[in-house]
Amino acid sequence: xxxxxxxxxxxxxxxxxxxxxxxxxxxxxxxxxxxxxxxxxxxxxxxxxxxxxxxxxxxxxxxxxxxxxxxxxxxxxxxxxxxxxxxxxxxxxxxxxxxxxxxxxxxxxxxxxxxxxxxxxxxxxxxxxxxxxxxxxxxxxxxxxxxxxxxxxxxxxxxxxxxxxxxxxxxxxxxxxxxxxxxxxxxxxxxxxxxxxxxxxxxxxxxxxxxxxxxxxxxxxxxxxxxxxxxxxxxxxxxxxxxxxxxxxxxxxxxxxxxxxxxxxxxxxxxxxxxxxxxxxxxxxxxxxxxxxxxxxxxxxxxxxxxxxxxxxxxxxxxxxxxxxxxxxxxxxxxxxxxxxxxxxxxxxxxxxxxxxxxxxxxxxxxxxxxxxxxxxxxxxxxxxxxxxxxxxxxxxxxxxxxxxxxxxxxxxxxxxx
Amino acid sequence: xxxxxxxxxxxxxxxxxxxxxxxxxxxxxxxxxxxxxxxxxxxxxxxxxxxxxxxxxxxxxxxxxxxxxxxxxxxxxxxxxxxxxxxxxxxxxxxxxxxxxxxxxxxxxxxxxxxxxxxxxxxxxxxxxxxxxxxxxxxxxxxxxxxxxxxxxxxxxxxxxxxxxxxxxxxxxxxxxxxxxxxxxxxxxxxxxxxxxxxxxxxxxxxxxxxxxxxxxxxxxxxxxxxxxxxxxxxxxxxxxxxxxxxxxxxxxxxxxxxxxxxxxxxxxxxxxxxxxxxxxxxxxxxxxxxxxxxxxxxxxxxxxxxxxxxxxxxxxxxxxxxxxxxxxxxxxxxxxxxxxxxxxxxxxxxxxxxxxxxxxxxxxxxxxxxxxxxxxxxxxxxxxxxxxxxxxxxxxxxxxxxxxxxxxxxxxxxxxx
Numbered sequence: 001x002x003x004x005x006x007x008x009x010x011x012x013x014x015x016x017x018x019x020x021x022x023x024x025x026x027x028x029x030x031x032x033x034x035x036x037x038x039x040x041x042x043x044x045x046x047x048x049x050x051x052x053x054x055x056x057x058x059x060x061x062x063x064x065x066x067x068x069x070x071x072x073x074x075x076x077x078x079x080x081x082x083x084x085x086x087x088x089x090x091x092x093x094x095x096x097x098x099x100x101x102x103x104x105x106x107x108x109x110x111x112x113x114x115x116x117x118x119x120x121x122x123x124x125x126x127x128x129x130x131x132x133x134x135x136x137x138x139x140x141x142x143x144x145x146x147x148x149x150x151x152x153x154x155x156x157x158x159x160x161x162x163x164x165x166x167x168x169x170x171x172x173x174x175x176x177x178x179x180x181x182x183x184x185x186x187x188x189x190x191x192x193x194x195x196x197x198x199x200x201x202x203x204x205x206x207x208x209x210x211x212x213x214x215x216x217x218x219x220x221x222x223x224x225x226x227x228x229x230x231x232x233x234x235x236x237x238x239x240x241x242x243x244x245x246x247x248x249x250x251x252x253x254x255x256x257x258x259x260x261x262x263x264x265x266x267x268x269x270x271x272x273x274x275x276x277x278x279x280x281x282x283x284x285x286x287x288x289x290x291x292x293x294x295x296x297x298x299x300x301x302x303x304x305x306x307x308x309x310x311x312x313x314x315x316x317x318x319x320x321x322x323x324x325x326x327x328x329x330x331x332x333x334x335x336x337x338x339x340x341x342x343x344x345x346x347x348x349x350x351x352x353x354x355x356x357x358x359x360x361x362x363x364x365x366x367x368x369x370x371x372x373x374x375x376x377x378x379x380x381x382x383x384x385x386x387x388x389x390x391x392x393x394x395x396x397x398x399x400x401x402x403x404x405x406x407x408x409x410x411x412x413x414x415x416x417x418x
Numbered sequence: 419x420x421x422x423x424x425x426x427x428x429x430x431x432x433x434x435x436x437x438x439x440x441x442x443x444x445x446x447x448x449x450x451x452x453x454x455x456x457x458x459x460x461x462x463x464x465x466x467x468x469x470x471x472x473x474x475x476x477x478x479x480x481x482x483x484x485x486x487x488x489x490x491x492x493x494x495x496x497x498x499x500x501x502x503x504x505x506x507x508x509x510x511x512x513x514x515x516x517x518x519x520x521x522x523x524x525x526x527x528x529x530x531x532x533x534x535x536x537x538x539x540x541x542x543x544x545x546x547x548x549x550x551x552x553x554x555x556x557x558x559x560x561x562x563x564x565x566x567x568x569x570x571x572x573x574x575x576x577x578x579x580x581x582x583x584x585x586x587x588x589x590x591x592x593x594x595x596x597x598x599x600x601x602x603x604x605x606x607x608x609x610x611x612x613x614x615x616x617x618x619x620x621x622x623x624x625x626x627x628x629x630x631x632x633x634x635x636x637x638x639x640x641x642x643x644x645x646x647x648x649x650x651x652x653x654x655x656x657x658x659x660x661x662x663x664x665x666x667x668x669x670x671x672x673x674x675x676x677x678x679x680x681x682x683x684x685x686x687x688x689x690x691x692x693x694x695x696x697x698x699x700x701x702x703x704x705x706x707x708x709x710x711x712x713x714x715x716x717x718x719x720x721x722x723x724x725x726x727x728x729x730x731x732x733x734x735x736x737x738x739x740x741x742x743x744x745x746x747x748x749x750x751x752x753x754x755x756x757x758x759x760x761x762x763x764x765x766x767x768x769x770x771x772x773x774x775x776x777x778x779x780x781x782x783x784x785x786x787x788x789x790x791x792x793x794x795x796x797x798x799x800x801x802x803x804x805x806x807x808x809x810x811x812x813x814x815x816x817x818x819x820x821x822x823x824x825x826x827x828x829x830x831x832x833x834x835x836x
Binding site: 228230231234235238239261264265268269271272273275276277278279280282286289290293297 | 649652653657686694695707711715
């Protein structure tokens with residue numbers, strides 16, 4: 001590359017979804033390589049409502065690797081970022097753009113610096129697996145930029161080294177993270193079980209709960225569980241392998257009763273091993289579980305599955321739009337917003353579910369009556385203000401490259417944030 | 419017995435303590451005989467603060483078995499009462515009182531009816547193991563009345579058939595319920611590990627929590643856990659046996675750090691298997707646990723152990739009076755009463771701990787400052803009204819016969835409630 005070619009900037013922008021585990025990942029057998037003690041299965045959430053967008057750029061004029069997260073400069077010094085960058089660089093291939101007169105050899109990628117700008121379309125702090133979408137997007141975008149030819153499985157094993165659950169965000173629909181056996185982690189990859197069209201009845205409602213205090217980070221939490229829980233190894237070795245087989249079958253057959261039973265039981269067991277940790281870890285919110293359990297039990301077969309990650313937010317998966325509308329009525333009855341809230345910011349995402357539920361404004365929310373499964377004898381308890389907002393979404397697609405220049409976060413001329 | 423002797427009434431009054439398990443009983447292998455899936459260990463609570471008093475009477479003039487609980491007539495039709503009555507009657511021995519001219523042969527006991535009056539000196543509904551103290555007292559009093567000569571181990575196996583944990587209430591201090599192996603339950607008995615004088619430094623504070631709703635009964639809860647939890651068998655077979663050995667050793671050596679570690683871990687694991695139940699069972703109160711965990715971690719060694727039974731009440735065991743006073747300051751800071759409460763009904767039992775804590779009235783409570791382990795950065799959250807009241811007590815003695823006639827609940831002339 002000559003001096004005059006220092007001006008060129010090559011960019012790629014990608015968008016990657018977040019995901020929610022329905023058979024949980026909790027516990028590592030290798031902290032550095034992020035190798036889990038059991039397989040896990042997740043549903044990918046529609047990136048229209050929850051996703052990370054990442055632009056990456058390379059230019060001979062950059063003198064160091066830089067990152068901006070949600071507009072703010074962000075250090076890449078952490079080991080997890082360094083490992084992902086190194087792994088991707090080692091797989092870079094020759095790149096030629098004859099029109100622009102750019103040629104980068106496999107060898108040259110090692111000495112070129114990158115700029116990375118990343119943005120979540122949802123609050124980072126809300127505990128909605130932002131690191132999963134973030135690392136998946138970083139790895140996917142860099143792989144496209146550097147002309148990496150490895151398959152998604154290999155990319156998933158790189159994303160895994162950034163954040164374990166990130167490996168599952170490389171696929172749409174339903175993904176499985178296979179724990180693998182090798183000490184170097186080469187076989188600890190994610191695979192797709194079914195794409196997002198396979199089971200498109202499902203509707204997902206996320207209750208973002210008003211956080212009470214700083215929770216235990218999942219990295220710390222799962223380390224303490226592995227070190228102190230007397231139940232975690234039994235879960236990982238005896239319980240999860242059977243559930244993985246059953247969950248794959250349930251997804252294949254779109255068998256909602258089995259899907260719901262397994263997802264709820266596994267979420268509860270994950271929180272059980274958290275409680276069996278020294279000191280015990282408390283993540284979830286029992287009022288939402290009780291509301292769903294009571295409703296499911298009053299119906300012939302379950303209408304909604306619930307699952308909680310390492311935080312108090314509930315992810316509720318309704319069997320279809322009708323169940324989702326009935327769910328939203330219940331949620332808005334039990335968890336109404338503070339009086340000054342407006343509906344359009346209390347229920348976000350796919351608002352068409354609100355229409356199905358016959359709810360147009362706050363007056364309709366106030367007029368909701370207790371659902372029939374609530375006993376007449378005991379007045380229904382309501383939890384005003386416990387939920388910050390609801391996001392209505394659905395299973396969604398995997399990572400994509402965004403060609404629309406307006407979506408890019410880096411200026412294509414300078415390689416710096418727009 | 420001639421017609422003229424129809425007038426005589428023979429009575430016995432006994433008092434029996436309640437107990438709190440520190441290695442938990444949860445799960446039966448036989449529902450009818452009440453045989454557990456693991457051993458358990460408990461501390462007996464001082465009957466001065468928590469006990470059942472039961473008077474039993476026999477007379478040829480009684481035409482049926484009758485019971486009064488806390489002053490109200492109460493049906494003895496339940497299988498558990500019938501089983502205890504039958505077992506005790508089958509062990510009755512000849513009784514002679516030459517002064518009163520009463521003679522009852524072993525055979526005659528089978529046809530004589532009994533009157534039973536029972537009273538708890540604490541609220542029955544407060545979830546404080548009233549059935550444990552109640553059945554222990556019923557069996558103990560009837561055994562005395564009917565001149566049963568079997569040892570306490572045998573009586574414990576009878577009380578066990580009324581309510582599992584009742585078998586441990588036949589001893590003061592520390593008791594172990596040995597699960598046994600026999601199908602007929604003959605070796606599922608309780609034994610004393612140490613009496614109440616062995617470790618008399620311990621101070622116990624019970625937080626009676628303002629109940630939110632009807633909780634799952636322990637009978638139903640443990641049945642559902644055994645039927646649906648994937649972790650309970652591992653707990654019973656692999657985890658508890660080791661903890662039993664360690665807890666016996668800790669009690670023997672008055673080793674508070676080990677006692678505290680085991681009691682807290684086992685309470686948390688019991689609640690973990692409750693959460694692993696379908697539908698999940700929520701019993702405990704995480705705010706009290708967090709308060710104790712934070713304090714213990716800020717000290718060189720633990721000051722207080724916590725344990726929760728099948729309900730939200732916390733039982734806190736302080737290593738000595740000094741720790742108990744510091745505990746009470748913390749509890750009253752984090753869980754102050756409603757403004758209209760008075761201190762004498764908010765802290766009951768052994769009020770001398772209040773004096774040690776330097777708290778004389780509600781003004782002193784209001785003046786409490788956050789404990790040093792609370793970070794200055796995050797303002798301490800307080801939970802006014804979450805606790806109904808506190809009971810200060812200690813490890814206590816086992817069942818006793820009360821000879822003071824004024825303590826009897828049945829009129830010695832008529833055999834009916836006073």
